[in-house]
Amino acid sequence: MDLAAPTITGPSTYEFENGSVGHVLTYTASDPEPDRYIVERDGEHYDSGLWEGGEVKVYLVWLYTQHLIDTLPKDFEFNVTVTNKDGEASSAFTTVHVIADVRAPIIVQPENITYEQGSFGNNIRWNITESNPDFYNVSRTSNDPTANFTVVESGDWDGSNLTINVDGLNESRWYFYTLFVNDTLGYNSTSSVNVTVVPDLTFPVVTSPDDVSFEFGDEGFEVVWHAYDSNPKNYTVTGLILFNDTSYGPPGDSHPWVNITVTDWTFTDPKGQDIVVTLDGLHLGNYTLTLSVYDDYDRLTTDSVNVTVYPDVRAPVIVSTGDVTYEEGYTGYSIEWGAEESNPVTFNLTRGSEILANGTWSGENYTISVDHLPVGVFFYNMTYVDYFNQSASEVISVEVTPDAHLPVISQVTVVQAMTALGMNNLTVQAYVWDLNNVTRIQVQWGVGNPDESGFQFDTKDMVPNVIENFFTADLGQYVSGTVVWYRIVAEDNSSVANVHVTAWQNVTVTVQAYVGTPSVFYAIVGALGGLSLVVVLALYFKTQTRGRR
Helix, strand or coil: CCCCCCEEECCCEEEEECCCCCCEEEEEEECCCEEEEEEEECCEEEEEEECCCCCEEEECCHHHHCCCCCCCCEEEEEEEEEEECCCCEEEEEEEEEEECCCCCCEEECCCCEEEECCCCCCEEEEEEECCCEEEEEEEEEECCHHHCEEEEEEEECCCCCEEEECCCCCCCEEEEEEEEEEECCCCEEEEEEEEEEECCCCCCEECCCCCEEEECCCCCCEEEEEEECCCEEEEEEEEEEEEEECCCCCCCCCECCCCEEECCCCCCCCCCEEEEEECCCECEEEEEEEEEEEECCCCEEEEEEEEEEECCCCCCEEEECCCEEEECCCCCCEEEEEEECCCEEEEEEEECCEEEEEEECCCCCEEEECCCCCCEEEEEEEEEEECCCCEEEEEEEEEEECCCCCCEEEEEEEEEEEEECCEEEEEEEEEEECCCCEEEEEEEEEECCCCCCCCCCEEEECEECCCCCEEEEEEEEEECCCEEEEEEEEEECCCCCCEEECCCEEEECCCCCCCCCCHHHHHHHHHHHHHHHHHHHHHHHHHHHHHHC
């Protein structure tokens, strides 16, 4: 039981400018058995709800939506109360001051910008704070006679930050961008940024990736250069063959190096582009790949990478799921082999001396179910062979242990039905189930003491009921007051033929009676019987009279 009141702390005062948004009072509260929270504003209900034991947040936007700010400045007293499931409560108090907007918009001054002619993605971003935004204007002055003074953008302002793109300006010129913003109360602010465009005097920039080496037939290898220039033109990737063997490996599975030429090099990322060269399928050999990048001013940058494709001298490297052990009758077991191999060809799977599967292998994993095996230990041997006749094998053992569980016997009941006064018929019913199915279900019963050596009992097979896994047997008729002892015997279909014998139980044959028939029923039957007699006698005498005539 929680014997302590909840704890809650929060700000004692909070101030914001009228018109500004996003203001929230946050209270830290805790209790092991939290219940509810209630927020009052100036003694009136403001908010309430279920409390889950963490922070309580009060959203001050409702001061606007409920039109509570009618004068400025305006103070509000907030009382936040949390309660636990024992009815204990704690409160925190906050005074909220709402003041008039007496400040001009606040602009964070951006850095001046210098960029190389032809580059893109150059932007001026002004971060602005203002509670009551109204209008904005962005103008540009320059020593470029074609753009001496220009209004770039203007319009209604919703208080969001402003971003202006400054791409595409002429080189060797300066440009002066000025932002003007004002609010609905007449306060305004300005900010200016100088943009200078310099000529493209730099060579293309290209990274230098590491040399690459991989086994013949392996896949997924590539050379990646990152290239950038303000004014890209074209690039080529050429290959110098230091050595290669075109006859090595499976025919048609490899190819020579092919030079790459891109005559119109462009990219959409302002930071440049990855130039990716895939190396899959190269002939065995040594290569030097050279990237040559040109810009519009025919400035050239190159970089070379050495590529080595070495022979496949490894047998397949097999990874398997490992040995498996499970109990007889259980299912859902499988084993799997996978292999790291660049030039796969064939596989062969055996269990003992039996071939289970074989054929062409393309490098994929192989999975096989091992359910429904008899008790014993089985050895599955997978062999993988590559194109160069290098092979590897991996054996997985699967052990199936004998069924260690007895058949399930439950819900054993005896039903009594009166067959004569003082005599009942007994029927026993039971739920019987086993994972390996059941071969024998019997009931044994008798009268006397089962603990005595001379106790004799009868045995009878139980038959299936209409309900699955329920079985019944008729024990016969017994006089009321007789104590009948019984038990259920079930044998499963496992290799060890587990037998479950329940403990002896007894049932006392009860005294049952017919429910009496209502006297009204007998009165009706008697009346109908009398009426029938009258009808019969009338017909008789009428017949006799006709005969005498």
